Amino acid sequence: xxxxxxxxxxxxxxxxxxxxxxxxxxxxxxxxxxxxxxxxxxxxxxxxxxxxxxxxxxxxxxxxxxxxxxxxxxxxxxxxxxxxxxxxxxxxxxxxxxxxxxxxxxxxxxxxxxxxxxxxxxxxxxxxxxxxxxxxxxxxxxxxxxxxxxxxxxxxxxxxxxxxxxxxxxxxxxxxxxxxxxxxxxxxxxxxxxxxxxxxxxxxxxxxxxxxxxxxxxxxxxxxxxxxxxxxxxxxxxxxxxxxxxxxxxxxxxxxxxxxxxxxxxxxxxxxxxxxxxxxxxxxxxxxxxxxxxxxxxxxxxxxxxxxxxxxxxxxxxxxxxxxxxxxxxxxxxxxxxxxxxxxxxxxxxxxxxxxxxxxxxxxxxxxxxxxxxxxxxxxxxxxxxxxxxxxxxxxxxxxxxxxxxxxxxxxx
Numbered sequence: 001x002x003x004x005x006x007x008x009x010x011x012x013x014x015x016x017x018x019x020x021x022x023x024x025x026x027x028x029x030x031x032x033x034x035x036x037x038x039x040x041x042x043x044x045x046x047x048x049x050x051x052x053x054x055x056x057x058x059x060x061x062x063x064x065x066x067x068x069x070x071x072x073x074x075x076x077x078x079x080x081x082x083x084x085x086x087x088x089x090x091x092x093x094x095x096x097x098x099x100x101x102x103x104x105x106x107x108x109x110x111x112x113x114x115x116x117x118x119x120x121x122x123x124x125x126x127x128x129x130x131x132x133x134x135x136x137x138x139x140x141x142x143x144x145x146x147x148x149x150x151x152x153x154x155x156x157x158x159x160x161x162x163x164x165x166x167x168x169x170x171x172x173x174x175x176x177x178x179x180x181x182x183x184x185x186x187x188x189x190x191x192x193x194x195x196x197x198x199x200x201x202x203x204x205x206x207x208x209x210x211x212x213x214x215x216x217x218x219x220x221x222x223x224x225x226x227x228x229x230x231x232x233x234x235x236x237x238x239x240x241x242x243x244x245x246x247x248x249x250x251x252x253x254x255x256x257x258x259x260x261x262x263x264x265x266x267x268x269x270x271x272x273x274x275x276x277x278x279x280x281x282x283x284x285x286x287x288x289x290x291x292x293x294x295x296x297x298x299x300x301x302x303x304x305x306x307x308x309x310x311x312x313x314x315x316x317x318x319x320x321x322x323x324x325x326x327x328x329x330x331x332x333x334x335x336x337x338x339x340x341x342x343x344x345x346x347x348x349x350x351x352x353x354x355x356x357x358x359x360x361x362x363x364x365x366x367x368x369x370x371x372x373x374x375x376x377x378x379x380x381x382x383x384x385x386x387x388x389x390x391x392x393x394x395x396x397x398x399x400x401x402x403x404x405x406x407x408x409x410x411x412x413x
Contacts, residue, residue, distance in 0.1 A: 017087035026085040031096060032104055035077045046073055050081060059096040068100035072238035078104035113215050117242055125224050126245045132229045134249050134260060135197045140167045141261050142191035142199040144184055147172035150204045151254040158258035163265040175203035180213035185222040192226045200257045201243060202233030214241040223247055233257035361385040373398050
């Protein structure tokens with residue numbers, strides 16, 4: 001055999017893969033079979049095998065395609081897988097890459113479900129901004145479900161256990177059959193008009209046909225238009241309906257819906273007791289702080305009370321007055337002493353006293369003092385004032401003499 005006819009394993013696998021890629025049928029194929037060896041990987045991928053009476057086919061659904069699976073894949077389920085068949089080059093084996101998986105016999109229903117879901121999502125009915133919060137302490141809970149069945153019993157049991165004071169209002173609706181969608185819509189509208197705190201819409205588990213009423217557009221629109229917050233609780237945890245996407249909150253089961261709608265009264269009481277104790281402790285601390293501040297204010301009031309201030313000011317005023325009196329007394333004594341000294345000096349300088357001591361006051365006829373002989377002419381007259389009278393005299397002779405002690409006054413002996 002020529003060397004040019006020898007191929008590598010990778011070349012063969014690549015060639016086969018290319019053949020699969022070019023095959024139109026294998027690029028969009030639907031395969032019916034029974035699920036076997038189903039494994040959910042931690043990455044989100046699902047690995048399983050499809051089998052029938054004569055063969056098996058390996059299959060995988062990657063995590064990014066999980067929107068195409070509306071239920072939990074399990075062993076023994078009869079399903080129809082839509083996807084493509086391709087070769088995994090590394091191992092040289094082919095497998096089915098799943099994009100959508102429906103249960104056998106309900107493929108048409110699932111297609112209707114997916115189309116309606118996509119259309120309502122485009123219309124914005126699933127948008128988060130329209131979701132209303134569920135009241136934390138609901139006291140009146142409406143329920144739209146069958147009058148008999150596991151759903152209503154589960155809700156009643158959970159509600160009674162969590163809070164016996166919550167009032168449950170049931171609208172007995174048809175949840176299966178051709179007229180179920182109309183009955184559910186009337187139930188939602190009737191309870192919405194009663195101004196309740198929250199409404200639970202749902203039923204127990206079943207096949208996709210049994211749950212189909214909750215995939216109807218008029219039911220989805222009724223939930224969207226409802227002014228009261230709505231919790232959907234349809235089927236089991238793996239069942240997902242259009243109502244779940246439109247509702248304000250989805251519960252995996254009716255029991256879980258009751259858990260979400262009805263608050264636990266015992267926990268509420270325990271929480272209330274804790275809050276009460278915290279409030280009491282807070283009030284006690286606050287009162288203690290206020291009492292301490294009042295005591296401080298009392299002390300300050302005693303220090304700054306008007307009577308005390310007046311008394312202190314009065315004492316200060318008396319001290320000042322006493323100091324002023326003492327100062328005036330001292331100054332008066334000093335003034336008296338100075339006056340006595342001045343009086344003694346004045347008395348010593350008194351002309352009258354000098355006159356009474358043998359001195360006289362010499363003046364001319366006009367009363368002007370004559371303190372020099374130059375002012376007296378010989379033969380001229382002058383006056384001498386003595387202690388007991390005045391003498392008129394005439395200058396017979398004038399003799400000029402120089403005294404040893406000059407005198408500055410006009411007194412003469």
